[in-house]
Amino acid sequence: MERLDLKNFHFKCLLCGNCCYNVLHKVETTEYAYDYQGNLTQNPELSVAIPYTELPTLKRNIHQQYNLDLRVHPQEAFFMKNFRIGFIYMYQMGVKKKKFCMFYDIHQRKCKIYRARPSACRSFPLIFNPDNISLPTIEWACTGIENEIRRQFPAMKDGQVFEIDNIELASSFLDEFLLFILNNEFMLSLAHLIVSNLEFLFLDKEITPEKINNYELKDFSQFFTWAQLHIKNQKIRILLNEVRRSYDQLQLETYNKRKSWKSHPNKIQIPIKIWKL
Ligand code: SF4
Numbered sequence: 001m002e003r004l005d006l007k008n009f010h011f012k013c014l015l016c017g018n019c020c021y022n023v024l025h026k027v028e029t030t031e032y033a034y035d036y037q038g039n040l041t042q043n044p045e046l047s048v049a050i051p052y053t054e055l056p057t058l059k060r061n062i063h064q065q066y067n068l069d070l071r072v073h074p075q076e077a078f079f080m081k082n083f084r085i086g087f088i089y090m091y092q093m094g095v096k097k098k099k100f101c102m103f104y105d106i107h108q109r110k111c112k113i114y115r116a117r118p119s120a121c122r123s124f125p126l127i128f129n130p131d132n133i134s135l136p137t138i139e140w141a142c143t144g145i146e147n148e149i150r151r152q153f154p155a156m157k158d159g160q161v162f163e164i165d166n167i168e169l170a171s172s173f174l175d176e177f178l179l180f181i182l183n184n185e186f187m188l189s190l191a192h193l194i195v196s197n198l199e200f201l202f203l204d205k206e207i208t209p210e211k212i213n214n215y216e217l218k219d220f221s222q223f224f225t226w227a228q229l230h231i232k233n234q235k236i237r238i239l240l241n242e243v244r245r246s247y248d249q250l251q252l253e254t255y256n257k258r259k260s261w262k263s264h265p266n267k268i269q270i271p272i273k274i275w276k277l
């Protein structure tokens with residue numbers, strides 16, 4: 001397999017909007033279904049994912065800076081065994097009828113909320129890697145990436161597969177990489193910790209309409225208010241309180257880190273922390 005040299009990578013975002021338009025367009029070809037009118041039928045795999053920790057500030061920023069409302073749908077949730085109830089920890093942004101991001105201006109070919117856009121857009125072309133959740137991978141559909149591949153491999157054929165080195169990936173896309181880690185902090189740490197420790201909660205990565213019919217789905221705070229009223233088992237109550245404390249703490253930390261976006265809307269400064277590669 002050809003190896004892509006990321007040390008000498010010259011990525012340049014072309015502001016082509018492919019990530020806001022064509023990448024979302026790919027939804028059509030996946031097995032997932034979505035009616036593009038804001039009604040969830042089944043979650044598309046490809047869209048802009050928004051973690052629970054980012055949602056409140058994102059909503060507020062978009063409203064304050066652009067006077068627009070953010071519409072989201074549940075993407076991933078924790079469900080409670082035996083209680084038929086769950087809470088969402090990952091949302092997905094609304095997609096327009098014509099299958100592109102709700103904030104993409106198709107005439108001007110640009111993002112309508114650029115200064116307030118979600119962190120998943122800021123860390124693009126790095127995307128979640130289902131084969132290795134602790135490290136992102138590159139979205140090959142990005143035109144800037146494709147141009148660079150063509151530069152390095154002029155004889156590239158359609159469908160050719162490339163190997164990448166993760167350490168090179170992190171250093172070549174440092175800003176995007178740090179943002180990706182911040183954006184997925186919950187997924188990378190708490191979610192797995194919760195799943196492995198709390199047998200009564202299970203993580204669901206595919207929220208189907210059937211599941212929504214069978215389970216009551218709440219947002220994070222509503223869920224815990226409900227739990228306080230309805231769960232009598234002391235052990236479960238204590239464990240749920242721990243989950244809530246960890247979530248609240250993470251949300252606060254995430255919010256504090258994101259405050260730097262106000263003064264550096266396009267270049268985000270995040271305190272570097274050590275992570276394992
Ligand atoms: S597809 Fe790539 S090059 Fe085009 S706007 Fe998105 S990040 Fe930039």
Ligand code: SF4
Binds near residue numbers: 112
């Ligand atoms: S929010 Fe803006 S940058 Fe993100 S996908 Fe939508 S149009 Fe593109």
